[in-house]
Amino acid sequence: MRIGYYIEKLINWLSFQGEGFFDAVRVVVEAVVNSVEWLLLLPPFYVLILLIAFLAWKRSGWGLTILTLTGLSLIWGMGYWTQTMATLALILSSAFIALLIGIPLGIWAAKNAFAGKLIRPVLDLMQTLPAFVYLIPAVLFFGLGKVPGAFATVIFSMPPAVRLTTLGLKQVPRDIVEATRSFGATSKQLLFKVELPLALPTILAGVNQTMMMALSMVVISAMIAAGGLGEVVLKGITQLKIGTGFEGGIAVVILAVILDRITQSFGLKKEIKV
Amino acid sequence: MSKLKIEALTLIFGKEKEEALSLLKQGKSKAEILKKTGCTVAVKNANFEIEQGEFFVIMGLSGSGKSSLLRCLNRLIEPTSGKVILNQVDITSLQDQQLQQVRRKEMAMVFQKFGLLPHRSVLENVAFGLELQGVAEQERLEKAQSVINLVGLHGYEQQHTASLSGGMQQRVGLARALANDPEILLMDEAFSALDPLIRTQMQDELIDLQQKMHKTIVFITHDLDEAIRLGDRIAIMKDGEVIQIGTPEDILTSPATAYVSSFVEKVDRKSIVTAASLMFEKPTVAIYKKDGVEGSLRKMRSSGLTSLPAVSADKHFLGFVYLKDILELKAQGHKTIEKAILRDLPVAYPESTVEQMLPFIAENGRAVPVVDKDSNKLLGIVAQTSLLIETTGACWQNVNGNMMDNLQKEIV
Known part of the structure; x- marks a missing residue:
């Protein structure tokens, strides 16, 4: 069986036929990532550190605030501030795109049994297929740089957003849905006034997971020249510079912990309220 | 018109509804x-009419189809066949949008498990039905507030529903339904989840409310x-069938x-059975002025009674006359x-x-x-004796027929 041959044919055909489409996507995504990066680098580093620390204090408390202050200062001290911001921009943009597609897909899968059956195996595939495999078509479609990096990141990080949205909606108690229908709610009213608010904690857990998955793609997307902290780690590996590799790794971990705690706090806050 | x-109305659950329906x-x-088609008949050929302002109770054990029947009325469950006619309009034939209007304006429902929105305050929950209708915020909150006062939730407006007791939660459920000012209130085991004391209290309040509304x-x-x-009136259901409909007294005194x-x-039965169903109509009476002393004595003799109204x-009604008093009057030579x-x-x-x-009884016997x-x-x-039988809990069926015949003679 020459499956590989046909897939290659298909990808080539796609990249040729869809050139205009891929170019458009490329321009838009590049603009998004670049403007986020530009925004992050606009204020002096200490202002941004204080801003993030303030957010951490608001959402969580003193522990995370101190962690944020020392962690981000350490990154700056190691001299990886611009790379970290490039990575953060890529993650935030990719996660944003993943949620933009993933949450509606999750809603569709929850509402429509057929869609649910269709989407599930695709999600399984997206999560289990080694990321390197779709890096190649990503490069074919979008060339090297941030955009194919974002593309690979979106594919890898979208499944939790879809799955947890579906789960959250299916967990809304049936008696509440029935009561809402009995008062003459339209499907739209049911979704926006009842189901989504009640599913919100679970959906926010999905947002958190999407962020974390996106972060785990940092090094892999650096292999197609997406830049950022992944490049630092990659340099450490390829040039056997153990110190550089570790420095990049530590920066990624710091970023991960801060992002995780802050996004988690949104979900937790909601849950207590309910 | 009702x-x-x-x-x-028939409701069948399962895949081969048509076949099940024809078998039915x-x-x-x-x-x-069930054996032939794998279908469950939840409601079987229900027929009844409910009058304006009537408090109609459907009673049955779990699995009798009563909740399914209720849900057919506002089509939360689609009936398999039959009609539900509200104000001369067949609800089963309505399109989605018309059905939504019926649910918004004409029928509101109260649920056993309350079905409240945990992410909203009491006030917002009560205003929810109006919100779905697109009523402006200020107007709907004002309406909600007035209903909240009506059901005794004043002071709880800003609380989250999850922090309330069962009884209070069901008040919110009731208020939410009343806020829509529906013509028909559907209540599905509304008080079944409550403690006995709270349940009785809620029943009393509902009776009071109904007298106003x-x-x-x-x-x-x-x-x-x-x-x-x-x-x-009460409809009693068993295995999907309505087996008796009648007033509480009908049901108690002549179960079908x-x-x-x-x-x-x-x-x-003490608080349900009334004098109307226990009394002997046309008892032997002494008619004052028409029946004199002699006439009264004759009536007593022929009926074997020692006192007459x-x-x-x-x-x-004037009072009672006793044999000994009349004999005394006779001895004294009185005529009346x-x-x-x-x-x-x-x-x-x-x-x-x-x-x-x-x-x-205690007073005078x-x-x-x-x-x-x-x-x-x-x-x-x-x-x-009738009163005593009722209070001791014996059923009329158990009472010996002769005894019934002799009742009047025995005690008057």
């Missing part, structure tokens, strides 16, 4: 249909005591099947019974319950005269 009319029409039993209420319960307390009477036996010529009439006795009305008549409230005309008498 407010709500249910015509030949051939008169096959539920069990046979005069809504048409369809109330589902598995508790016959509750059905009898609340209902103007053995199944119904097995329920009825356990009910506390005394009435005026136009049947107004006037001096023998024992006046100012307590009387009962047709709607007086056994509970209310009990003190009469006479039969209880039942008079018309307005005209004071004697309608009949309730024998002591």
Whole structure:
């Protein structure tokens, strides 16, 4: 069986036929990532550190605030501030795109049994297929740089957003849905006034997971020249510079912990309220 | 015209509904249909009418199809066949949008598990139905506030519903339904999840509210005591079939099947059975002025009674006359019974319950005269023994027939 041959044919055909489409996507995504990066680098580093620390204090408390202050200062001290911001921009943009597609897909899968059956195996595939495999078509479609990096990141990080949205909606108690229908709610009213608010904690857990998955793609997307902290780690590996590799790794971990705690706090806050 | 009319309503769960339906029409039993088609008959050919302002209770055990039947009324469950006619309009034929309008304006529902929105305050929950209708925020909050005051939730407006007790949560559920000002209130085991004391309290409040509102209420319960307390009429369901419809008193005094009477036996009858159903109409009476001393004595002799109610010529109740007093009058040479009439006795009305008549026995040991409230005309008498049978909980069926015949003689 020459499956590989046909897939290659298909990808080539796609990249040729869809050139205009891929170019458009490329321009838009590049603009998004670049403007986020530009925004992050606009204020002096200490202002941004204080801003993030303030957010951490608001959402969580003193522990995370101190962690944020020392962690981000350490990154700056190691001299990886611009790379970290490039990575953060890529993650935030990719996660944003993943949620933009993933949450509606999750809603569709929850509402429509057929869609649910269709989407599930695709999600399984997206999560289990080694990321390197779709890096190649990503490069074919979008060339090297941030955009194919974002593309690979979106594919890898979208499944939790879809799955947890579906789960959250299916967990809304049936008696509440029935009561809402009995008062003459339209499907739209049911979704926006009842189901989504009640599913919100679970959906926010999905947002958190999407962020974390996106972060785990940092090094892999650096292999197609997406830049950022992944490049630092990659340099450490390829040039056997153990110190550089570790420095990049530590920066990624710091970023991960801060992002995780802050996004988690949104979900937790909601849950207590309910 | 009736407010709500249910015509030949049948509900079947399962895949081969058509086949099950035709088997049902051939008169096959539920069990046979389940065996042949795998379909469950939840409601079988229900027919009844509910009047404007009526409190209609559907009573049955779990699995009797009562909740499914209720959900067919606003089509939360689609009936398999039959009609639900509200104000001359067949609800089963409505399109989605029209159905939404019916649900918004004409029928509101209260649920056993409350079905409140945990992410909203009490006030917002109550205003929810109006919000769905697109009523402006200020107007709907004002309306919600007035209903909140009505059901005794004042002071709880800003609380989250999860922090409230069951009774309070159901008040929110009731207020949410009332805020829409529906014509029909559907209540699905609304008080079943509450503690007994709270349940009784909520029942009382609902009765009070209903006296003010005069809504048409369809109330589902598995508790016959509750059905009898609340209902103007009760429909009893078993295995998807309505087996008897009647007033609480009809059901208690003439249960249609053995199944119904097995329920009825356990009910506390004292507060339900009324003088109207216990009294002997046309008792032997002494008619003052027409019946003199001799006439009264003759009536007593022929009926074997030692006392008679005394009435005026136009049947107004005057009091009782006793044999010994009349004999005394006769000895003194009187012609009329006037001096023998024992006046100012307590009387009962047709709607007086056994509970209310009990003190009469303790007081004087006479039969209880039942008079018309307005005209004071004697309608009949309730024998002591009848009251005693009711209070000891014996059923009429168990009472020996002869005893019934002799009741009047025994105690008057």
